[in-house]
Amino acid sequence: MLEYYWLLRSVLRAKPHLRQCLTRCQHCGIFFLTHPRNAGRHDLRCPFGCREAHCKRASAQRSAAYYGDAEGKRIKSKINQRRPRKYCAPEPPSDRPRATATQRRPAQWNPLVVEFVRMVASLIEERRVSRRQVLAMLERVLRQHTMVGRRKIDQTVAWLNEEPP
Numbered sequence: 188m189l190e191y192y193w194l195l196r197s198v199l200r201a202k203p204h205l206r207q208c209l210t211r212c213q214h215c216g217i218f219f220l221t222h223p224r225n226a227g228r229h230d231l232r233c234p235f236g237c238r239e240a241h242c243k244r245a246s247a248q249r250s251a252a253y254y255g256d257a258e259g260k261r262i263k264s265k266i267n268q269r270r271p272r273k274y275c276a277p278e279p280p281s282d283r284p285r286a287t288a289t290q291r292r293p294a295q296w297n298p299l300v301v302e303f304v305r306m307v308a309s310l311i312e313e314r315r316v317s318r319r320q321v322l323a324m325l326e327r328v329l330r331q332h333t334m335v336g337r338r339k340i341d342q343t344v345a346w347l348n349e350e351p352p
């Protein structure tokens with residue numbers, strides 16, 4: 188969590204124009220960067236689980252409300268046979284590093300953080316950035332991070348609390 192905020196802070200310092208993309212999860216309150224097309228919205232959910240959970244819940248509620256009665260159930264079973272599933276944004280792939288990868292790479296990055304950084308890096312560079320490039324970048328960041336020390340992270344969290352978007 189702290190490493191995530193630290194990265195977010197670094198990104199915003201390097202690319203101040205992306206601050207307009209900074210938003211806060213309506214559900215859990217975590218800060219995250221959203222795509223520029225969603226800039227300024229405050230009704231979003233974070234990509235770290237809340238979005239998917241909400242998507243599933245909302246879908247179930249719609250279903251329950253609409254197809255609640257017996258007639259509805261009959262309609263639904265007919266529709267289900269021909270209707271493709273409603274699109275829900277897929278979760279980032281959870282490719283947990285294997286034991287061998289762990290030995291090679293001491294830093295354990297949360298796959299969600301990696302995917303988030305990858306998205307942000309792609310936005311910044313206006314091209315598709317690969318996971319491998321992100322991991323290489325995180326390695327560099329981590330080395331600096333370790334040198335700078337823990338106090339920096341606390342400052343980052345304080346900064347985010349004092350200056351919400």
Ligand SMILES: [Zn+2]
Nearest residue numbers: 212215233237
């Ligand atoms: Zn959330």
